[in-house]
Amino acid sequence: MTAGQTARERARAELTGAIKDEARRQLAVDGAHQLSLRAVARALGMASSAIYRYFPSRDELLTALIIDAYDALGEAVEAVEPVAEPALWWHAVCTAVRGWALANRHEYALIFGSPVPGYRAPHDTVAPAARIPLALVRVAEAADLPDGDLPAELRAQVEHVLGLAGSTLTPGAMARVMITWTQLFGMIGFELFGQLVGSADPADAFFDHTVREMAAFLGLRSPNVAHAIGPQP
Amino acid sequence: MTAGQTARERARAELTGAIKDEARRQLAVDGAHQLSLRAVARALGMASSAIYRYFPSRDELLTALIIDAYDALGEAVEAVEPVAEPALWWHAVCTAVRGWALANRHEYALIFGSPVPGYRAPHDTVAPAARIPLALVRVAEAADLPDGDLPAELRAQVEHVLGLAGSTLTPGAMARVMITWTQLFGMIGFELFGQLVGSADPADAFFDHTVREMAAFLGLRSPNVAHAIGPQP
């Protein structure tokens, strides 16, 4: 894939990657707020102004990191191997999301926390962002989920989403997937941002139980042999 | 209430309030990231160094704003008048939360988005933060919710929370309240932070439907349906 590139192009791609890597390193340590272009340049031994040859602004660098984070999370989720029993598969996918979030909390905060710059350009991020809910849809499709009554307006929206996703789910089932989707990220966000500190502070048990409850809400049959296969640490 | 205060104390309280008001104004316009102590001082016609007589750092100012925001949201939620039918009351409370969030999105992002400074001091904020989940608990107490099976570890946590909240709910019901709590804020956060942009973008219908579904999940009878199916533990 690097064939046909001039030396300059290769150097540019390499340096772009190095800048992102260093930025990601600082992001993981100090958070998005502390990320400084000058500090990145300093760590790379280059003048701060040279960074602007690769990223026109700090926000553009952050946007690039956001897209990469979406992709990393998407890959982590898609790496979950399908299991015949949808409830178990569901549990594995949810656990993968949480595991990635806990392991990369600043990157998670970058994509699911409050938008850091004035406003994010949504169009570059919407495609990689869709990978995670799509993974949830794939699990749901493996089960035979009942439909459900939906108000007309919502039904139209959901059917449009079904078209985008190329999914065979019924609108009622898709709506429930969307509900569990928001629940999952709400719970993980609360855990990461300290909102559970007074209640379900070590959130493992709460997370595990909630995922099961949401699976039941979705319509996935819950495997009552809980001790057979436990959650991955 | 201002009796017994010296002129200096009154002036100090007044200026402290003025600083917070101006900061809140800038927050609402530009977001937390853009909030600048110097700009606040400039707007108030004072030297930037004088601000530090009232707030020792920018983060302290933000923390004060966070606590105020929690209280404002708490008041908005507690201002919801109880209704005899719990499902309706529930709906009103959830709608109040969303309404406040939409009307004060930067303040909402400040408290429920990613923690802006290195790390926030949690202990000053945990008390006002508890007002919102407590309001949800109060609604749940008005209904006769069934219990549910809980793993031992989670059950212990939930019972501890019940003690803190002084609630008469069963552990199973309390756990479901916590699940719906995280769902509610996950959904609102997704709407505010643009995560629903490709799917349920005008989120009114989705929100409305989800609140009803979560009420049914909780065990509140839906007012429009004769006898909704209760949750299955």
Next chain:
DNA sequence: CCAGAGCGAGAGCACTGCTCTCGGTGTGCT
């Protein structure tokens, strides 16, 4: 082989949070 695009470095601007010092002023105690 050479014009022009790409590139790195440095200086510089306007801004930030924060500190320190310096006078003036209101306050509580004697």
Next chain:
DNA sequence: AGCACACCGAGAGCAGTGCTCTCGCTCTGG
């Protein structure tokens, strides 16, 4: 009433930031 002291506002200053501009050097396509 007088006074010591804590409090307060202003200004200068430090270190850091994002970003721009200009200057030479180098690699590249024609």
